[in-house]
Amino acid sequence: MLNLAIGVAAFSYGVAAFIRFRRTKENRDAFVLLLLCGTIAVYCLPGLGDSLPTVEGVYKIVYRPVSEYVQHLFGINWEDT
Amino acid sequence: MKPHPDLISPGQLGCLLFSFLSGFSTLFLMEAKMVKQDVWVSYLLGIALSGGMLWLLCYVQRQHPHLSMFEVFDRLLGRWAAKLLLAVYLVYILEIQAAAMQALTTFYNTVVLPNTSPDHILLLIVLSTTYAAYLGLGTIVRTVQVTMPFFIVAIVIISLFILKNVDSNPFLPMFRHRLPEMAYGGLLSFYFPFGKSVVFCFLLSHVTRKERLYAGSMTAVVLSGVYLCAATYLTFGSLGMQLSTDASFPFFSAIQLVKFGEYLERIEIMIIGIWTMFTLFEVIVLQYVFTKIVGHLFGLNKTQAFIFPVGLFFFVIAQKSFPNINDLTLYNLTIAPFSTLIPMAAIPLLLASLTYFTKRGIPR
């Protein structure tokens, strides 16, 4: 419910700001803002929003091998801590 | 008439950096849990590494005194490579803001407000940081300067009361951990909190006296280290090593033991209130810098209009990241020290090298 409200708020803000920027001929600002607000709205969608990537999710995949290698190299054992 | 709203002095930069680094630093005490009494070595390593990176970034800025760091990126790397590396900083900011917001939310949900929805807490945080970031750098700095004395007084008073519970030096006996463990601890403290100071490279061009850039920022890093070290000392000393390692939020567990006479048994709520304000400056600065980077990356004219959607973007990313405290802890211990190395170390090294060689290449 809260996410839906935030999604609607982001989308409304994006559209309103888009129209305002277009009026002042600041097209680049208008499109970037709309894109950003659209992204937020999509993240807020129930179901779909949860399947979208986060930095945490991507980095876990990318850096886990590096981390495991370094921990192995340093002989870090988390059980001790 | 009005002073330029985005120009700050080196002292003000130092205050902002101190609040940026110190706010969350005592929340988990990760490296302290790992290397226990030898944690001060890790802190020293973290401070040294961060100091080195800050020196490089200040050097780059001093060599280009009339350019913002964004323009320095463009000049040294070319337009598209600069955009790519700035995008790396965007991702870095998203990563650390999600960790910071989730940490604060988890803390509140665990210790203070167990019946309040974490999403509501996140939303409240985002709304207030959005307002503060909207007001601009000058206002953020002045707010830090107003808030800081209250924070310092509160922490000093509470620390003196915790000190009464410390019987012996908990940092003894020294060097009970292997060098690789202390080095890993150093890497942890470099990621969190000291290395975060690289974000300030985007604010260096706003500082009035460039020759005092490094002094101002390094003082803040060192003081932040002193505060962290003192908090760890007090925590170990009052809770004991085992309890400190087991507690989710060890420093606040230590604060909970403080009693002011018979009538104020749980003073920590007030301390938490002041501490919360102080921690939020990290998110505020991140939101401000993120918006500025977006503005440069896409060549935007009016970045003010982006502050609110950036806040909402922070909200959704933080909400979808780290579903529980274990995820956050594991990520902070194993992934983040490596994922953040590119923006915290590699890019500053690259910029400084390019600046050095470019400077040498120009005939005098």
Added chain:
Amino acid sequence: MEQSLTPIHPSALLNAERLQCLFAGSEFLTVRLVKDNNETIVGAVAYHNILVDEKNVIQQFIRKINEDLHQMTGHRDVNLITSLDSLGGGKELRHMETAADLILDAGAAVFIEGLSEAFGFMFPGYETRSIDEPKIEVNVRGPRESFIEDLNTNLSMIIRKLKTPDLKAKPYIIGSQSRTRVMLLYLESRTDSQVVQEVQRRLEAISLDILIVNTQIEELIQDSTYSPFPQLFNTERPDRVVTALNRGKIAILTDGTPIALLTPTTFFEMLHPSEDLYERFYFANFLRIIRVLTLFISLFGPALYIALTTFHLEMIPTPLMLAFISAKAGIPFPTFVEAIIMEVAFEVLREASLRLPRAVGQSVSIVGALIIGEAAVQSGIVSRPMVIVVAMTGIASFTIPSYSTAIAFRMLRFPMMLLAAWSGVLGLSLGLLILLSHLCSLHSCGIPFLEPVDLGRFKDTVKKYILLPVKFRRSANEPSGDAAAKRSMGGVLPEGRNDG
């Protein structure tokens, strides 16, 4: 601008007719023609028959002119000027519009045949309120006079206390229809010239049809329109204006308003009444500390109560917590609703007691506070601790000397209560952060509103807040910037006169 003005014509009759055209449809303009022994028109006198004291002054004035004229010989215009000169206090007018302004300002314009300029004399004949005791900024030991609606009287009250040529006054006429006189006052050697220029620029930019009170000016020249906090200080006390001028501030006085505006001002000046300077410094400083405390109570009192009793009961000592719980038993509303009911009731009572005649107003507030409060507790609508908290908060808000600032804090209490009900101490922290950020973003004519509250200027902050004994007070009142430099190069004020 100058081109659009109509010059005075050498024909007195034509000028009189032009004025009559200008005031056509209004019964208020009286024109008297002055003739010599040969019944030739030698001049004309025009005045506003409501604003001037027609019976006693103008008739004597015209009679004297006529008598002088009939006794003299030679050139008629020379005779008339000699006659006017003997009256003294006249000023030259070169345009019809200026003459019209003078007439509307309770003056008489004298046109002389053959001359392209007129002479103006002031004969105010309307009633003004006499100088009274301050109604809002009441004090015990200080002077007991306050501004009235007449600008000249207000100016005289200030000038009597600041007898120095260093006091500069710049007049403005604001309001295309009301033509209201506004006066900008400052001490040249003490005021930052940049600030003076900035205020002048803002005053000159004002475009209004009618200026009734100076709150209109305040709203138009303040830095942030949407802030709940006043960024100009309002005062009804001449002594406060004098003290402020001496500290490098600028005063703006408006005809018809018994309140002066002071700028630039800071947040902490809003918390210091002029009374502080008339008390012994120990007591004054004690009161200043109490005022900061009451400021926090007035802003956070009910919010803190809501946060503690809803979310953080563990913070309250056990006996007190038990007392709260037993008092709350049987109350049908959550604490937040209870607080809202009581706060709204309190605001209604306060508003009612303000609007009613004074004697009745006091009765209403007493009846409201005692009877309604007691009845609400008896019937179980609100708890006793809540009544205590709301009453304490209300009383605390009365200690803030600046009325406009007190209103801002009263208003902000409600969002704070909402935040506290939403998320306890977190909400309060975030509310305080927003409030502090907002205050830090404010400026008063370019000067930061929270100046000099920051770590970098700890000494200044202490001096600003702590009242020193009189002999050490000079440095605390140092103006900054070029004004200080100017004074050091030979300011006109004697050493001893540095604060009020």
